[in-house]
Amino acid sequence: TLFRSDKVELLLEPKSSGRVVVLMGSISDLMHCEKIKKSCVNYGIPCELRVTSAHKGPDETLRIKAEYEGDGIPTVFVAVAGRSNGLGPVLSGNTAYPVINCPPLTADWGSQDVWSSLRMPSGLGCSTVLSPEAAAQFAAQIFGLRNHLVWSKLRSSTLNTWISLKQADKKLRECSM
8 A cells, every 4th residue: 555645644643542530539639630630641641630539429439430431432540549548449449441549648647648559459450659740651651552642752751761861871971080
């Protein structure tokens, strides 16, 4: 087949790259969630922010989750909940979609609170990532398996990091000679 330049647009505009849905346990987690959203946008992935509590409103949490299932759009859920994180495990136990815990750690209780995101009951497959930017990157890696535009942004970021490291090493070596 011949290459047709008028069809390049089809390669550059995937039908559905997927979406990230960030569910926060409290509006006080909004700044943390905005960092996830900003990073998702940098990868070209739409991101929606929602507020729900698995402890205080489990029915509403499951209703929100159900809004995103079955519409054919690949979805990754990110659960942002401090203290006792029930949000990630409840989502993971009730969906086949990937769930990433990204708890907003605080100086006073963060070292204790993180355990509720790390130790899961058997049968739950949610991962835990502490950095909001890294949570978005992990979601992008999932989508990058099937979306060449997301993959290329991830690859570009990796190569830029490699170049920066090589430049820093070269500069250090020149200074120490």
